[in-house]
Amino acid sequence: MKFIKTALLVISLFSVGFAQNIKKVDAKIDKVTVFLQQAQLEKSVNTSLSAGITKLLVDDIANSIDANSILVEGKGDFTLLAVKYSANHLNNKVLVLQDSVVKVQADIENLEMLFAVAQNEEKMIMANANVKSEKDGLLPEDLKEMIDFFRVKLTEVGARRLQIQRQMQPLKDKKIRLEKQLAEVRNNSLPLGQIELTVSASKATPANIKLSYVAYNAGWSPNYDLRVKDIKSPVAIAYKASVYQNTGIDWSNVKLSLSTSNPAISGQKMELNPQFLSFYVAPVVYQRNVKANKMDMEAGFATEAPAAMADMATASRTVAVVETGMTVNFDLGSTYTINSGGQPEMVEVQTYSAEAEYKSVIAPKLDLNAYLVAELKNWEQYKLLSGEANVYFENKFIGKTFINEQGVDNILKLSLGKDMRIVGKREEIENFKARKTIGSNVRESFGYKISVRNTKSETVKVVLEDQVPVSQDSDIEVDVEDIQGGTVEANTGKITWVFEVPASQSKEVLLKYTVKYPKDKRINNL
Missing domain, CATH: 2.60.40 (Immunoglobulin-like)
Incomplete structure (x- = not known):
């Protein structure tokens, strides 16, 4: 018996020493770098860790994420052990909106019931008035008392009905708005994601973590306004960007950077294969049955990979054009809000005055x-991309033209x-x-x-x-x-x-x- 108790005590201590804490953390989007296709979202997490192993759960991850693109950097006395992504079916905008519609409908039905009660109460009062009026020998003072009584009661019931109607109309309007929003969200009804960070700390410590990932269903396209006062004046070029996103999450008050890079295009160099010559042989026509293999895709998937810890240097900029060897980034000074699934947002990039x-x-x-x-x-100094342009000449809209930056001419x-x-x-x-x-x-x-x-x-x-x-x-x-x-x-x-x-x-x-x-x-x- 003593041996069994000792063994249980050792197992209990072992379990406590290696217990894992699970902690949900808030992570707001700090910055979004929008490529011509796709976008990179950067989030920050500021939290405290207790000693031992902790699993940090970061919700509201874009449903169009490229799970292989997750990068994690951090500051603090802790070690990152693993990164895991999975779909979070409990954090679905469709379900949230459906619950909201059900709740509003229940409130409307409750008010409709109270309105029906008031209507029946009014009918009963009127019926009682008819009974009293049929009595013979009703004295004048009794008639006045009866009129005052029914005036008070009918006014009370009428005021209650009017109040119920006033409460009911905003709820009906709200239900219509929610149903419209639900119809829009159904077009993008994939569940949002969740990133799980497994970290280990030898003692309690604060942790500053920055994570980023690339999401599909986002991008931007250039658009221009060309204004010419007269043929002796330079061309005023207003460089604009039409930014769209359908990632499942709203970008609210985020710093925006536009990149001319396009990760959707393969960067693999093309290779010349041998060009073999042979005599033409007419093909033999035959038929065969081909059975396609159908692959079952899991609704959620996970990737795990260790990530090195590093201090991330940040710099605050107002407006900057950052040119690398192959791409150009426009870091915009203001913050922007771009809702998922909404209309593209027109963003001003730069304004140039070009001699012509x-x-x-x-x-x-x-x-x-x-x-x-x-x-x-x-x-080339203006970093223009191919795109449509509105043309204004002598303060009048002339029409549209197209800027083609694919040409090799210096003009x-x-x-x-x-x-x-x-x-x-x-x-x-x-x-x-x-x-x-x-x-x-x-x-x-x-x-x-x-x-x-x-x-x-x-x-x-x-x-x-x-x-x-x-x-x-x-x-x-x-x-x-x-x-x-x-x-x-x-x-x-x-x-x-x-x-x-x-x-x-x-x-x-x-x-x-x-x-x-x-x-x-x-x-x-x-």
Whole structure:
């Protein structure tokens, strides 16, 4: 018996020495770094640890988390043993909203019952009044007493009914709002997550922990406002970002950083595989039955991995553009609130004043009016991404254009809309147009007179564009005879003239070329 008691005492002490504490901790979102696709959420935990092993439970983790992206850093005299993520089905917005709808409905039903009681009470009073009025020989003083009695009772019941109605209407409105919100949340009804941090401390100690993770269903896209006062002023570029998120949790008053990185795109370098040649063999047509394997996915999953403890250095910034070797981060100074599943939030990033050279570009073959184009040199310094832009010229909305940063030119061309006061004309030169057969070949000649008129009261710089056909066959020869100072792109046949047109004057150029081809063949697109 003594041996059994001693053994039980040892087991009890062993259990106490290695008991695990479970502690729920609050962790607010401090900062969100939004990539073009996905976002990194940073949370902070400030708590106290008792001696031994403690499991810290951090709730309200995005339901679109990439569980492999969890990073943990901390300050304090403790050791991080494990990190575990799992879905928390008890922390589901759908269930919370459903419970709220049920509670509001119960309150409405209770008021409806009280309203029905008041109605029946009023009916009983009126019925009693009819009985008394049918008595014969009712004295005047009795009649007055009866009227006063029923006035008091009916007023009391009527006031109670009115109060119940006033209490009921806000509840009905609240129920409608909750049902609408519930319908919206059902589209994103995945349960929120929970991160479990297992830590060990030799003694009681405070702990400052920072954890971060990457979540899907979030991102941003660039948007711009281009404002031009006149063709002598620089272009004012308002760089904006449309930020969206559907992570299942709201970002309330968080610091926001926008990154031009896109983790959704693989960073693996492409490899050139050998290009083997072989003779073509016609395939044999046959049929077979393919049975697909169906994998059962668990609703919750867990990953465990040790994380090294480290002190995290932080820096407070107002507005900063941080450029690394491959990406650019815009650290915004203000805090923002972006709700999950809501409309994208428009955020201002930067405002630039860019020196530009303005040209009127016209191609009368396609359009008799010119287009005003602003050319920005050294535009890379503005860190622009491809995106849609609203164009304002002389304080008027002109339309929309698109900024394409994928080009390799050092000049960014921004189309600012039609320049209606620069008009062009393209006419055939009849006495030059001819078709002759020489031996086995046909030679066709084409000639055009192209003119540009400036109806403005100031000189403008004009870029005139036209083209000559490009041969894709050695039997077809294109001979450019006259372009009067224009330049030709050999691969495209595009011809460009650049000149100035004085106020209220015109400029004229000639374009002449011939095409030679075998007379027994027909030419497409001539």
